[in-house]
Amino acid sequence: MSQALFAAQAWLPDGWAQDVRVDIGDDGLVSGVAANASADGAERLAGPLIPGMPNLHSHAFQRAMAGLTGAGGPQGDNFWAWRACMYRFLERLTPDDLEAIAAQLYVEMLERGYTTVGEFHYLHHDADGRPYTDPAETALRVVAAAGETGIGLRLLPVFYAHAGFGGEPPADGQRRFVCDLDGYARLAERCAQVTAIGFAPHSLRAVTPDELQAILALRASMSAQAPVHIHAAEQTREVDDCLEWSGQRPVEWLLWNAPLDRHWCLVHATHMRELEAAALASHGAVAGLCPSTEADLGDGLFNAEPFLLAGGHIGIGGDSHVGTDPFAELRLFEYGQRLVRRRRNLFERREGRSVGAALYRAAASGGAQALGFAAGAIAPGLRADLVVLDPDDPALAGHRGDRWLDAAIFGPARRPVRDVMVGGRWRVRGGRHPQAEATFARYRATLRRLVA
Known part of the structure; x- marks a missing residue:
């Protein structure tokens, strides 16, 4: 009413x-x-x-891993060691577990001021890698958790087929994620029957160029304005491997080979050179920043200055959900830039204007754009x-x-x-x-x- x-x-x-x-x-x-x-x-x-804040990038099941990956060692740790731990954690996770974890996460997010979430969902199959009778079994549990708690949802079913660039066969730990193109089409169509969806080729290391084009063709046939989200340039090793495979860096490859526009969100985009950052901004795509997760994983810091000076759009996400507070994400983003540049109040260049207000408005607007919702103000x-x-x-x-x-x-x-x-x-x-x-x-x- x-x-x-x-x-x-x-x-x-x-x-x-x-x-x-x-x-x-x-x-x-x-x-x-x-x-x-x-x-x-x-x-x-x-x-x-x-206005409420969109959370543009979520892996809900990873909320339950917080506190499980903090053991040190003489050589330190990195993203790839964390990923191995994540694969082991998935061996016991059931659809009922996923629904319970997602519901807890969404309650926490709502209580802290997030109003919508982009669920980058790649946990598709059972523990042995077998498809469920309903290809969207686990996705429907995410939808149920969102409905139960009342958070706005943009479901982003993920296409994941390979362990590395050039179509490398998937690893055993990835068996719960892997789809072929026909299976992904069935998954996307099933999800679209129950909620608003976007399309999420996982990353250039997990999707070949031909598969990326097939996913974009599927999008065009189902909903040409739907968001497209992809991980890009999160890790330096990813950049190095992409250079070896293609002679280009991940964001650079996407700029030359994908139809980037305002409907795209490049998640992380951490390791961009200045020309890449400015070019990405010119295409209108959103950079999906996840500061608490990027800090937790030791990813590095986003090259914000050239991107923002070129008019780039940003949004924030919780990713692995070591944090569920949008205000804390914005603080960590600004503080990271201050540590690199050794200056204060970097996000707002106008004399006497509020940095907090500029940060919040940019993230609310960019997050709404990335999720394809008329919101953010x-x-x-x-x-x-x-x-x-x-x-x-x-x-x-x-x-x-x-x-x-x-x-x-x-x-x-x-x-x-x-x-x-x-x-x-x-x-x-x-x-x-x-x-x-x-x-x-x-x-x-x-x-x-x-x-x-």
Whole structure:
């Protein structure tokens, strides 16, 4: 049913406004926004109102691995050792486990201010690599978890066929991921029957050029405007292997050989040279940054300056979910750039303007673009994905306007989010999801079995 909200302060596309009334239609879209309005007939909100944050890159099952990969050794560790641990973890994971883990993750994400998620889903088969009777068995568990918790979902079924560049045969640990093109088409068509989907060739090391073209042809036949997400240039070894295979770096290869545009999201894109970064920006594609995971895996730091100076779009993702807080992701992104450049407040070049506000607006807009949703701002025609900040959080106390965002991102805020709405429905009130307790009990029982 239609409803109206009243915020004493709301962050609109042209900045902060006072006494804002937001009307929401039966379809969950914002139907009207008016500043200096009356509160008559509207629900009064308990704090400043901002748009919700999309999480553009998620591997939900990896939430259960947090804390399992922290053992050191004399030679240190890297992404590839972490990946071997992940393969071992998957040997016991069932569809029921996946649903329980995803539900717990989505509750955590909602409570922290994420309103939508792009689930980059590549766990397709059983532990022996056999397809389930329903090719979308595990994908449907992700859909069920999203429906149960109320988070917005863009399901990104992944095509994964090879262990390395040039069509290298898959490794045994990848048996739960691997599809052929016919199997992937059946998977995508089944998923599209139940939820909004995009297309996700895993990476250039897992997909040959011919397979990539076949996936894009499938997309054209099903939904030509659907998002396309691909891992690219996450690791230096990946860059080296791509150079050996093709004579080009991963992003460079995509720029020359794929129809990159605003519907594409290159996840990580960590190791780009300046010309690559500027060229990627010119195509309008989103760089999907996952700062907490990239730090956890020792990936490296995104080459932000040339990309952003060229007008590039960014969004943030949780990836392996060692963190589930969008404010923390934005802080880590900016701090990483500061450490490299040895300067402060790098994301905003305009004199006296808020870095936190610029970061948040860019990530909200870029994330919505990457997921193909009309969201990311408070405006008519966009989905009512909204966050009410908690003015009683000590880090936010005494602030106003953009300083609320600076404090939420760079201050010692732990729970700056009070209420969360997705598509016109409240999912979090008073900082708590109504199903948090039951979801956690199920998750804890799942973990006891998996890590015993």
